Amino acid sequence: MGALEIKENIHWVGAVDWNIRDFHGYSTYKGTTYNAFLAMDEKITLFDTVKKPFLQEMLHNIKQLTDPARIDYIVVNHVELDHSGCLPEMVELIKPAKIFCSPMGEKAIQSHFHPRGWPLEVVKSGDTLSLGKKTVHFLETRMLHWPDSMFSYIPADKLLISSDAFGQHWSTSERFNDEVDEAELLSHAAKYYANILMIFSPNVQKLLQTVREMKLDIDMIAPDHGLIWRKNPQQIIDAYARWSNAETREKAVVVYDTMWQSTAKMARAICQGLQREGVSFKVMDLKVNHRSDIITEILDAKGVLFGSPTLNNGMLPTMADVLTYLKGLRPKNKVGAAFGSFGWSGEAVKHITGFMEEMGIELVDPGIKIKNVPTHEDLQQCFELGVKVGRAIKG
Numbered sequence: 466m467g468a469l470e471i472k473e474n475i476h477w478v479g480a481v482d483w484n485i486r487d488f489h490g491y492s493t494y495k496g497t498t499y500n501a502f503l504a505m506d507e508k509i510t511l512f513d514t515v516k517k518p519f520l521q522e523m524l525h526n527i528k529q530l531t532d533p534a535r536i537d538y539i540v541v542n543h544v545e546l547d548h549s550g551c552l553p554e555m556v557e558l559i560k561p562a563k564i565f566c567s568p569m570g571e572k573a574i575q576s577h578f579h580p581r582g583w584p585l586e587v588v589k590s591g592d593t594l595s596l597g598k599k600t601v602h603f604l605e606t607r608m609l610h611w612p613d614s615m616f617s618y619i620p621a622d623k624l625l626i627s628s629d630a631f632g633q634h635w636s637t638s639e640r641f642n643d644e645v646d647e648a649e650l651l652s653h654a655a656k657y658y659a660n661i662l663m664i665f666s667p668n669v670q671k672l673l674q675t676v677r678e679m680k681l682d683i684d685m686i687a688p689d690h691g692l693i694w695r696k697n698p699q700q701i702i703d704a705y706a707r708w709s710n711a712e713t714r715e716k717a718v719v720v721y722d723t724m725w726q727s728t729a730k731m732a733r734a735i736c737q738g739l740q741r742e743g744v745s746f747k748v749m750d751l752k753v754n755h756r757s758d759i760i761t762e763i764l765d766a767k768g769v770l771f772g773s774p775t776l777n778n779g780m781l782p783t784m785a786d787v788l789t790y791l792k793g794l795r796p797k798n799k800v801g802a803a804f805g806s807f808g809w810s811g812e813a814v815k816h817i818t819g820f821m822e823e824m825g826i827e828l829v830d831p832g833i834k835i836k837n838v839p840t841h842e843d844l845q846q847c848f849e850l851g852v853k854v855g856r857a858i859k860g
């Protein structure tokens with residue numbers, strides 16, 4: 466991908482990673498991008514860099530515009546290595562006059578790169594930087610996605626360079642949201658929020674309030690991953706407001722694993738009960754669904770049901786995996802129940818409900834465990850559980 470002007474004299478110079486398939490346990494099955502931006506002003510300024518293996522790709526893009534040695538400033542909006550992995554090489558190559566970062570960014574740069582003599586300049590919320598014709602306003606955005614994260618806002622262009630926030634892991638030849646399928650884009654943005662930012666929803670709420678109070682005039686949001694929001698950027702701000710407020714709809718996600726199909730049969734009977742109540746549902750067998758896709762479906766679901774047979778006095782490891790991952794993301798505003806078959810001891814349901822209680826999921830039933838293979842009556846009990854959860858979802 467070559468350099469691309471996104472606003473007058475501001476260019477995308479990042480890299481597209483078509484091949485990445487895992488991002489810390491998140492299935493990036495459609496790749497990602499590492500967006501970096503170059504402002505060609507009196508002070509030529511690079512906003513973020515890219516992951517280390519993509520250094521040459523970024524340099525190739527920069528060279529289409531200028532000699533990299535002419536870059537005056539680097540703004541480090543975020544120190545995570547997908548955006549600053551090649552920062553040491555860039556500092557060595559271009560010898561910038563100044564490197565701007567947040568107070569926490571300075572600490573993160575020190576502990577990641579142990580630099581000597583880098584011209585670091587700490588900026589805080591409200592600080593500004595003149596590039597010549599244009600000015601950059603900084604806004605610290607702690608925990609979106611790390612303590613060091615910050616936004617760079619350029620009022621002259623109504624451009625918000627938003628670091629991780631509002632991003633998506635999706636590699637495309639297109640750079641703008643109005644060039645791709647809108648529904649698919651929003652599904653990638655939702656997956657990104659669910660798996661990376663759900664845990665920080667209180668911070669997102671505060672940030673959105675701050676942005677409202679500042680009355681920032683925004684007509685483009687350029688995140689560090691994925692597509693740039695050129696058409697109606699308010700739509701992704703509105704989506705973040707809904708997601709961070711844990712808004713749900715009448716939907717359940719039934720997650721299970723099974724040994725000999727008994728727990729699978731229970732899951733299907735539960736779904737018939739949900740269907741009776743007119744609740745939308747997704748059935749997700751852990752053998753064929755990635756944990757990060759399950760979390761995405763849970764994002765806007767009011768109901769969650771988890772099923773596992775008992776193995777070695779506990780649940781199947783796939784269920785422990787997804788529950789551990791979900792617990793870390795701190796979901797809110799959910800109701801649900803557990804279920805599963807067993808042979809002789811039957812502890813899985815108890816362990817699953819324990820996880821659900823720790824997550825604050827409202828249990829509408831103590832859970833159902835069924836010995837070996839479910840009878841018609843057992844499946845009727847599962848159906849009734851589906852009805853019960855469905856009614857709780859509908860409130």
Ligand code: FEO
Nearest residue numbers: 545547610611629
């Ligand atoms: Fe895309 Fe938190 O790094």
